[in-house]
Amino acid sequence: MKQEIIEARQELSKRLNSNLYYEFIQFLDVKKNTLETYKKGLKQFFIYLLENEIQEPTRKDVISFRDYIKETHKAGTAQTYLASVRAFFKWTDSEGYYPNIAQYVKSVKQEKGFKKDYLTSEQAKDVLNAISRTTVAGLRDYAIISLMLTTGLRTIEVARANVDDLRTLGNSTVLYIQGKGHDTKDDYVKITKPVEHAIRTYLKAVQAQSDSPMFTSLDNKTKGNRLTTRSLSRICKKYMVKAGYDSERLTAHSFRHTSVTLALLNGNTLEQVQQMARHKNINTTMIYNHALQKEKNPCYDSVSNALFGA
CATH class of the missing domain: 1.10.443.10 (Intergrase catalytic core)
Structure with missing residues (x-):
């Protein structure tokens, strides 16, 4: 089983920046705005992997990515980007491409209450x-x-x-x-x-x-x-x-x-x-x-x- 995971990761590393991303985008049956959100989130994730020279991402890498976008983006944006990554790896797992390494990764904590004020x-x-x-x-x-x-x-x-x-x-x-x-x-x-x-x-x-x-x-x-x-x-x-x-x-x-x-x-x-x-x-x-x-x-x-x- 361990060898299968290693091979799957190696396969993903070859395909991350090629057709696998496009396969997932074509697979999605969502509205245009939601689709754009998925694209932005995944591109941020792939850039993060590239910049950190990560070829075989693990659960720790997803957590690190989450913590990174928490520091560089607003909580709501960071959460939508993380949701994109979760959806992607859920799909790769269902298709037999790669294990779902984003499963059970905690969400981005957001402030309680309203983020905007109102006028009297x-x-x-x-x-x-x-x-x-x-x-x-x-x-x-x-x-x-x-x-x-x-x-x-x-x-x-x-x-x-x-x-x-x-x-x-x-x-x-x-x-x-x-x-x-x-x-x-x-x-x-x-x-x-x-x-x-x-x-x-x-x-x-x-x-x-x-x-x-x-x-x-x-x-x-x-x-x-x-x-x-x-x-x-x-x-x-x-x-x-x-x-x-x-x-x-x-x-x-x-x-x-x-x-x-x-x-x-x-x-x-x-x-x-x-x-x-x-x-x-x-x-x-x-x-x-x-x-x-x-x-x-x-x-x-x-x-x-x-x-x-x-």
């Missing part, structure tokens, strides 16, 4: 007030940020929105969206009157066609192209900084946290907020609630009052 209602108003609506770009950016703040949409969901996704349902205006992990626009968020007005004012200003992307670039070179998630993130960050809220923990995703948090603070039930945020598991919604419950704990004020007076 007053801070969110400051961000909206920092947007000048005297230009088309300002109208667009105000529509984007007011939409994200009131619905909890992710940047990818905003980027995918088209003009004709804005529809009527009952007595409400809704925006049909392609949610996280979905292939079709089978879900929707409710659009409030102020937000609908902001969106329609912008669409009128750019004379948008019904079949066009909702939010597009206004730059000469890319005019009319759908805004990317990166562009949306830059827009969100720009106005937070302009409003005086410049922190690494404040990003476009903070608007989603803001939406969920304000919904809970204003008396909505966990079930209602779960539905709005489209959390598959109510435990995710409860994380927000637990954080708010601790914030309301009167012990801190009681101790302060005992020391400094009411």
Whole structure:
């Protein structure tokens, strides 16, 4: 058995940088974004092996790689790269190419709780007030940020929105969206009157066609192209900084946290907020609630009052 493993490792060392990688990529039946993640993770692993002159990787080498990417990448990125390596060696083992040396390697430990902060209602108003609506770009950016703040949409969901996704349902205006992990626009968020007005004012200003992307670039070179998630993130960050809220923990995703948090603070039930945020598991919604419950704990004020007076 030991000799078989040695021979298998020798075979892998010959094929790592050739067709074995491509065989695995072709084997995968995943979405495009997931496929790209696998590619990036595996390339990082192969580069690591090459730079360290490792021809026959062992479990220790996988652990060393994990510890290396923990030091050079964010925890979330390191974990996805490790997941790619795990999937690869699970496949090599199932195909009889190489033993699963990544099995039982511990995951990358990530921080508990949320990595991004949220804005208070007053801070969110400051961000909206920092947007000048005297230009088309300002109208667009105000529509984007007011939409994200009131619905909890992710940047990818905003980027995918088209003009004709804005529809009527009952007595409400809704925006049909392609949610996280979905292939079709089978879900929707409710659009409030102020937000609908902001969106329609912008669409009128750019004379948008019904079949066009909702939010597009206004730059000469890319005019009319759908805004990317990166562009949306830059827009969100720009106005937070302009409003005086410049922190690494404040990003476009903070608007989603803001939406969920304000919904809970204003008396909505966990079930209602779960539905709005489209959390598959109510435990995710409860994380927000637990954080708010601790914030309301009167012990801190009681101790302060005992020391400094009411």
